[in-house]
Amino acid sequence: MRSQGVIGWLLVLPAAALLALFTHYPVVATIVDSFYATSRAGRPGPFVGLENYQVMVADEVFWKSLWNNVWYSLGTIPLSITLALVMALWVNSAMRGRTWLRVAFFTPTILPMIAVANIWLFFYTPQYGLLEKLTTSLGFATHNWLGTESTALACVMVVAIWKDAGFFMIFYLAALQSIPPSLAEAAALEGAPRGYYLRRIVLPLLMPTTLFVLVNAVINSFRLVDHIVVMTRGGPNNATSLLLFHIYQVGFSFWDTGYAAALTLVLLAILAAAAIGQFVFLDRKVHYQ
Amino acid sequence: MTSVRNTWRTIAAGFACLAAAALAQTEISFYYPVAVGGPITKIVDQMAADFEKENPGIKVKPVYAGTYQETVVKAITAHKAGTPPATAIILSTDMYTLIDEDAVVPFDDFAKTADDKKWLASFFPAFMANSRTGGKTWGIPFQRSTIVLYWNKEIFKEAGLDPEKGPANWKEMLEYAQKLTVRDASGNVTRWGVQIPSSGFPYWLFQGLTTPNGVELMNAAGNETYFDKPAVVEALQYWVDLGRKHKVMSPGVIEWGTTPKDFFEKKIAMMWTTTGNLTNVKKNAKFDFGVAMLPAAKRRGSPTGGGNFYIFKKAPKAEQEAAVKFAKFMTTPERAAQWGMDTGYVAVRPDAWETAKMKAYVKDFPVAAIARDQLKFSVAELSTHENQRVTKALNDGLQAALTGAKSPAEAMKDAQAEAARILRAYRR
Numbered sequence: 106m107r108s109q110g111v112i113g114w115l116l117v118l119p120a121a122a123l124l125a126l127f128t129h130y131p132v133v134a135t136i137v138d139s140f141y142a143t144s145r146a147g148r149p150g151p152f153v154g155l156e157n158y159q160v161m162v163a164d165e166v167f168w169k170s171l172w173n174n175v176w177y178s179l180g181t182i183p184l185s186i187t188l189a190l191v192m193a194l195w196v197n198s199a200m201r202g203r204t205w206l207r208v209a210f211f212t213p214t215i216l217p218m219i220a221v222a223n224i225w226l227f228f229y230t231p232q233y234g235l236l237e238k239l240t241t242s243l244g245f246a247t248h249n250w251l252g253t254e255s256t257a258l259a260c261v262m263v264v265a266i267w268k269d270a271g272f273f274m275i276f277y278l279a280a281l282q283s284i285p286p287s288l289a290e291a292a293a294l295e296g297a298p299r300g301y302y303l304r305r306i307v308l309p310l311l312m313p314t315t316l317f318v319l320v321n322a323v324i325n326s327f328r329l330v331d332h333i334v335v336m337t338r339g340g341p342n343n344a345t346s347l348l349l350f351h352i353y354q355v356g357f358s359f360w361d362t363g364y365a366a367a368l369t370l371v372l373l374a375i376l377a378a379a380a381i382g383q384f385v386f387l388d389r390k391v392h393y394q
Numbered sequence: 395m396t397s398v399r400n401t402w403r404t405i406a407a408g409f410a411c412l413a414a415a416a417l418a419q420t421e422i423s424f425y426y427p428v429a430v431g432g433p434i435t436k437i438v439d440q441m442a443a444d445f446e447k448e449n450p451g452i453k454v455k456p457v458y459a460g461t462y463q464e465t466v467v468k469a470i471t472a473h474k475a476g477t478p479p480a481t482a483i484i485l486s487t488d489m490y491t492l493i494d495e496d497a498v499v500p501f502d503d504f505a506k507t508a509d510d511k512k513w514l515a516s517f518f519p520a521f522m523a524n525s526r527t528g529g530k531t532w533g534i535p536f537q538r539s540t541i542v543l544y545w546n547k548e549i550f551k552e553a554g555l556d557p558e559k560g561p562a563n564w565k566e567m568l569e570y571a572q573k574l575t576v577r578d579a580s581g582n583v584t585r586w587g588v589q590i591p592s593s594g595f596p597y598w599l600f601q602g603l604t605t606p607n608g609v610e611l612m613n614a615a616g617n618e619t620y621f622d623k624p625a626v627v628e629a630l631q632y633w634v635d636l637g638r639k640h641k642v643m644s645p646g647v648i649e650w651g652t653t654p655k656d657f658f659e660k661k662i663a664m665m666w667t668t669t670g671n672l673t674n675v676k677k678n679a680k681f682d683f684g685v686a687m688l689p690a691a692k693r694r695g696s697p698t699g700g701g702n703f704y705i706f707k708k709a710p711k712a713e714q715e716a717a718v719k720f721a722k723f724m725t726t727p728e729r730a731a732q733w734g735m736d737t738g739y740v741a742v743r744p745d746a747w748e749t750a751k752m753k754a755y756v757k758d759f760p761v762a763a764i765a766r767d768q769l770k771f772s773v774a775e776l777s778t779h780e781n782q783r784v785t786k787a788l789n790d791g792l793q794a795a796l797t798g799a800k801s802p803a804e805a806m807k808d809a810q811a812e813a814a815r816i817l818r819a820y821r822r
Contacts, residue, residue: 145494166790230652231644232584232661246582252593252646254797338594341647341793357467358782360495 132373138366150363157367167368169343170351173258177347178326180262181269186318188270190311193277194303207278214272222335225264226251229336251337254344261345264332269325273318280314281307316387323379327372348372420716421453422709425482427465427701428458437736445723452716462701466491469706473497478706481717486524486702487777487785489532490616494779498704500530504718513722516743518766520698523774527616533702534721535742537733539670540696540765540772541602543567543689547682549574549585549663560664560686564606564632567664567689571642574663587642589662590633591650596792597776597785598697599666602688603629605695605773611788616778617820621788622803622810629691630802634795646797654678668699669765672738676759685761687768694771700739731755740765778813779820787812 139157142150161167196207213221228235229250237247250260284307292302330350333339339346339354346354349372356365426438435458442454459465462485472478473495484492492498505511517525517535525533547557553573561567571587578584590599597611604611609625612618620626637645650667657665658678666688675683688696703721705714723729727745731752734741741747747756747766756763778784791809794800800808 226649226652227655230649230656232656233659241582244580247644249644249646249648252644252648252797254799340593340789341797342790342799354782354786358463358786359780360470360491361783 135366135369135373138363139370141363143361143363153363157364160364161367161371166343166346166351170339170346170348171371173344173346174327174348176258177262177265178323180259181265181326182319182322185266185269186273186315186322188266189273189318190277192270192274193281194307196274197278197281210271210274212271213268214275216268218268218329218331219335221264221268222332225260225332226336229260252341254341257337257341257344261332261336264336265326265329269322273322276314276318277311280311284310316383319387320380320383323383324376327376348375419453420451420712421455422480422713422716422720423455423457424717424720425457425459425465425469425479425484427460427462427483434737437733441724441729441733445720448723449716449719452719454720469704470495470497473706473708476708478708480709480713481703481705481721483536483701484533484704486521486533486535486538486698486700487775487781489524489527489702490777490779491781492704493527493532497707498532499707499714500532501534501705501718501721502530504705504715510722513725516745517725518740518742518744518769520769520772520774521742523614524698524777525702527614533704534725536701536703536721536724537670537737537739538698538700538702538742539668539739540698540768541599541666541688542669542696542764542768543664543666543686544657544671544675545664545684545686546657546660546679547684549660550684553663557682558684560684561689563690568636568640568642571636571664572640575642583641583644585660586644586662588636588664588666589643589648589653589656590636590666591648591653592793592796593647593649593651595650595785595789596647596796597788598699600630600633600788600792601697601773601776602666602695603633603691605697605771606688606691606693608692610773611776612778616781617817619778619784619788619810619813619817621791621813622806627803627806630792630795630806632691634798634802637796638798647793657683669740670700670738672762672765673736674738676738685764687764687771694768696768696772697775698769698772699775735762738762740769778817780816783816784813787816 140152140154142153142156144150192210196203196210231237231247231249231252232241234250236250241247248256251257288306289302292306297305327347327349330347330353333345333347333350334353337345339350348368352365352368352372355361355368424442426435428434435456438456442456445454446452457479459468459482465482466484466488469478469482469484470492478497501514505514514531514534521535521538522531525531525535543560545560550557550570553570555570555573561570567588574585574587575583576585590602592599601611604626607625607629609620609623609629611620611626613620636643653662653665653667654671654674656662657675658680660681672685687694703717703724705717705721709717724733725742727743727749728751730741730743730746731749733739734746735752735755741752746752747763776785776788787809791800791805794808795802795805
């Protein structure tokens, strides 16, 4: 019995060691670092207690980035999930050319974000960009989409929705195909309208997938900032600065690693809260088969 | 038994040989950022191979490290891990950052012979403004540039302007731009007169306005900025007015990356961009274009830009010496000239422009010399301690003014306050 326990521990050791090295140790190190000033020129930084957090409270760019991120999440998550569901329902139905449609919907996911951002940069270009050609042909005045504070964030949100929706669609599609066709047949025999079947049978059966997708979408909205780097670099005047982008700037442009550690903790806390909240509260409402 | 011992002896001798060979062979890694288009890595590979041929004891390993920003991040991270490259090309403006990190050593430590000292003094003084501080030379100019004005000669002709003459001063640039801006029947602009990009690093373009207006943005020690001086605010007002008051430039923040494309598409008649784009424009513009120095206000002027060679402190002595040799090799007059012709960067030393090849090139393509001639009027690119943070304060202010969120005076006052707060620690 005892030796079995040892073997068990030995079996999890490689995974546990990797987890500790690449997940737990960095988290602990980040917490510790956030209480120290940034080391300069090889001299270790002194212990400063909560100073980094005081700096954060006074940092306008931090608050701006945080609010931007809240709007960004609220704007991208519901839309991309809804879109993914609609697309999945569509390409799940029997129709001609659905393979092509599936490929078309999934393509944005395969493309690297940097490439995508470069393409969209030209879509948004004033005057001869794709969007401008469309709006000016309809008689609207030209607009500098990425160069105006009021529209820049919405523009980068559209890119994220376009890219994420296809990815989430794949999960919905897989879930839809695992629903036994007998249910649809039974519903049809009972004379249930399609809307009723969708609302009372398909959507509840998709809830576990929705939860999974939701968790991923929340994480993505805080984690994916590649297109910001390419398209706006947080500008104009921080209108598109998201939390992770701000952390990157503080950490790797300003080399203020102490403060960056404190900011990282905020991001970690938000993500942990979101994940726990979703698993604890939503799990109860999720219907498992 | 004897045979076994002999075998061991042979193996040991073999190892000794290998060790000796390794000692004779110094390998230096060289971080290189790819900042402009074209087959630039091929050119650098070739130059490294030529160097190895001339110096059999040294191997150069170019590492293409991404953008300037990514390169400095990689170099500093490697420095913190204790294994930096022997040398790297990094922005001249990162000099204070690298010094503050104690990551680099000055070239003066290696310049022992008279020949070496002559080499350190052989570059355009305008480029050395960002390469020297505290009486030491920390960077060797390699791929350097300035801002120039490009104009479309065809559109000039259409608008009834002299196609051979760019605007000489701010007043002319505004007048030209007003004539060059085209609106359709419903009042929508189909072509802007002028374009000064403002995404990413607007502070650099802004220096093309403040320098002619007779004001510098920082002191030579890099611990004080002058963002709220009246002449600075005046320069920003001129920039903002182009878009908001006179409506001859697209309002809001204009993307740097798409500016050359706007020019090729004839959506703009004049653009401000780096001389590093010269070869790009030469290849892609399907019309006659002109290149001029930036228009003058109280004087002429433009900031310099681009990357320098740096030597890293934690690299072994032998590698550092090899790296200095390599930097010297890369900046001989002939190579500096060739590099300038291949890329559009400004050849970094006056005698490079006296080489036969360069003379022939300039005769054939006279605009190549515009950037060189502008160097007389050039100043150092904005660079301070905590450089990225200070420039961000200025960038945010500029973008706030350009998008109309703040007035120029207010934006510059806020930027100055932020910069003063950041630089507080360096002024004691």
